[in-house]
Amino acid sequence: MWIIPNKLLIYIFWIMEIRLVSSFTSAMLCGRIPGLTAAQRQLCSEMPDALIALGEGHQLGSQECQHQFRGHRWNCSEVWQRNVFAHIMPVASREAAFTYAIANAGAAYAVTAACARGNISTCGCDGRHKSSGGDGSSISMDWKWGGCSADVDFGMRFARKFMDAREVEKDARSLMNLHNNRAGRTLVKKLLKTDCKCHGVSGSCVMKTCWKSLPPFRLMGDRLMQKYHKAKTVQVVRGKRGLRLVLSRKKHPAAVAAASQKQTLAWPKRLELIYLAPSPNYCERSLRSGSLGTKGRICQQKQGHHGPQSCDLLCCGRGYNTQYISRTVQCSCQFHWCCQVECKLCDESYEEFTCK
Known part of the structure; x- marks a missing residue:
């Protein structure tokens, strides 16, 4: 949604x-x-x-x-x-x-x-x-x-x-x-x-x-x-034409070293995304960082799942709540000519995990 x-x-x-x-x-x-x-x-x-x-x-x-x-x-x-x-x-x-x-x-x-x-x-x-x-x-x-x-x-x-x-x-x-x-x-x-x-x-x-x-x-x-x-991380330098952004020496030493051999600074490429500051962890609600926090977010607790939506990462170590949900859904739907769809009602149960 x-x-x-x-x-x-x-x-x-x-x-x-x-x-x-x-x-x-x-x-x-x-x-x-x-x-x-x-x-x-x-x-x-x-x-x-x-x-x-x-x-x-x-x-x-x-x-x-x-x-x-x-x-x-x-x-x-x-x-x-x-x-x-x-x-x-x-x-x-x-x-x-x-x-x-x-x-x-x-x-x-x-x-x-x-x-x-x-x-x-x-x-x-x-x-x-x-x-x-x-x-x-x-x-x-x-x-x-x-x-x-x-x-x-x-x-x-x-x-x-x-x-x-x-x-x-x-x-x-x-x-x-x-x-x-x-x-x-x-x-x-x-x-x-x-x-x-x-x-x-x-x-x-x-x-x-x-x-x-x-x-x-x-x-x-x-x-x-x-x-x-x-x-790429960038930093600001002052040149003859004013402020310019160059690749950060700490984050991109190889690119800067290659540029230094040519006695010039390493500029970011036109289609590269660049940023100046490290990202917050976004675990807690913060209007300044544009974060709603992760409390109440649905996470995945599957064996072998280590993506960004895994409960370990998404919940920031705070743990998660487990809720057992049962519901009735339509299933085995068939189309009958003309023009009706008939479905059976099936019961399903599953676990839902939300961050604390």
Whole structure:
């Protein structure tokens, strides 16, 4: 069960109201949304229909984050209860890196999808993928561009303008957020897929028409989860152009040593997730760290189960309660033509373990 913030529903209602009024009134209504910077309010008043897509993207990110961390001590639920478009995690941890990346991936993804559906007046299909063949010529014997290719560049640009606009401090944490924001948006473009449709008599494939489309958002979450596990610790240095983030010497000595041979610092890669501070243990409830704690969480007590949802790890050594549950469920269901489903009633018993 996903946690969808009530604030998000309120913001979407406000934005739908904005679409129906004049630009003057739009600016007034955008000023009512809490947590927005001046630049974000300006974008809201100029393109309220795009802000609806951002709200959808926020929901995508929220659901995917909770799915990826569903069995972990930190399950990505409390963080999404705060202001939708404001800063969402105070601790500069590995979990914060994932949260900012998935939020930006959701924003770029949803705006791109809204463009393809025609829901945003200033964008549509990607015009670069038109009337050119697979070999770059205007006509190809094998296939040609057609359909509606996803305009991911527009989605990334608008998401960057809006999401990066809140990073006004220009400190180490702001630089970390900007890096992870870009990693999430860039991943959307990298994972675009090419869909094709065959044309010809009796199903033959004399010619194929192809277009770029968005993959399922679950793929974004899976890839970012892989990057979460490989996230790099960084530290701030001051250069001629101001503050920069480099790989931490303590955490990544090999990378720094290789860079030192070239007499330069080791910069994080564009698609890497980065963080500044170690993660809390998330065992106890803490609003500061965005943790609800693990008390009352259901855990797994199976022989040989040592994953993050095991009672040993999830309960943080506090132990767990065992409850024996019996219930009646439908079973052995059969479909009878037409149109009825008949099921038997079966009794089942099982043990449920919850952290103390």
